[in-house]
Amino acid sequence: MTEDRRYDKEVEIATGRTAVPGRVAATVLLALACCTGLLGLFVVSGPGEAAMAPAATALLPLPEDDGDDDIDAAAEVSQPVVSETAAPAPVSAPAEKRVASSSVPREPAKVAKAPGDSVQAHLGIQALSPEMRRVRDHVARRYRVASAALTPLFLTLEQEARRRGLDPTLVVAVIAIESEFNPFAESPDGAQGLMQVVPKWHVQRIHARLKRKAPEDALFDPQLNVSVGIEVLAEAKQRYGSTEKALQAFAGALDDPEQRYARRVLAMKRSLEQIARRQG
Template structure:
């Protein structure tokens, strides 16, 4: 048997399998060399082949080392972009989770959307959360007989300008989009009618109700959420 050919065949088989996967190709090569040297089978021609394979193994190792810094940069970017709830909203999350038996994991992105949307249009995020509580009890897949959908029970056909024509008919079952659109509906009501009570009546489709029952119900929930958040009441409710 040609031992040089046998050596190359053994090395190439090992280095392309488990040893290379564990970044141990050089170790594997060393073990193979020891076996052949120990048996007196590594002559001048085989030593030349052995040296060539060492160079090949070194070249194969280089990309693995070079790839590491890029992975670290991606990881750092993810950490920098992480967004968390305010302390107030974290308390609200825990209260809502207990009261409505909803996972805190499912609530976090919804409450984040309420905080971001509220800040953007100048509406108390706790009022937005209160609307969710009254409208759907935090069920993102709720749908009424009138076609109102999702957390804030928005009727798509009345608010396509806020949803976007390119979105599908089930777009409002996306919880974060639903919260953003619902907040815009509240903002529209506030702009049209001048007070939050009237805006809520507009939102609930009850502008003709002199008792403003819907608005009172939402504001009472807002007050409970204010207490849960540990915030002092400003008398707005």
């Protein structure tokens, strides 16, 4: 190098003119780096990836091929895509369980009973017999008495009559003749209630059932009255040996040779027996 050129080079270095191109290059590289970073952030954020120009993506570093692309792609295909907003489908029971549940027999429908038929009386009857239910319904219609109100009475009547060897329809016939099912009936002689029992003649029987001193109106209780009346009638039949004489003794008419009271009661009993046997 000649002295002149060496002098010119030293002047350029001294004046700093050679630094200008280096600064320009550094600025350009810094700008490219900033653009690359912004584009990278844009791509990572999601929506701008599809719209990115090929020229911009060319500036990004490509991932190294590690040989697992095919495995990752297969794994993505095998996983079902579930929408974040879609509701999950209901899980149905297994087929065998559904078949088993459909084959379980259903409980048969219960047949409705008349009011009071399922009442358990203290004497042990759970329901009236079909014959006595028909008689009860007939009495309810004829004497205009609620069927539900008659049920406890008929429960006691049927149990006590059968226990003492009497036909329940005979007792119903006596009540129909004596009081026409008026529990508060009272005769001029002081006979009270459904079976017209005279209190002064049966004080001990009443006390034995109440387990205390009986009030004057105790026999107006329908079940107590029927219980005492059935006992008196059963003892009369045992004593006299026939239903006709037992009925005449119950009415205090043993001296009636025509046995008119017994004939009335037995005629009513025959009518009630036909009703009890009636079907449908």
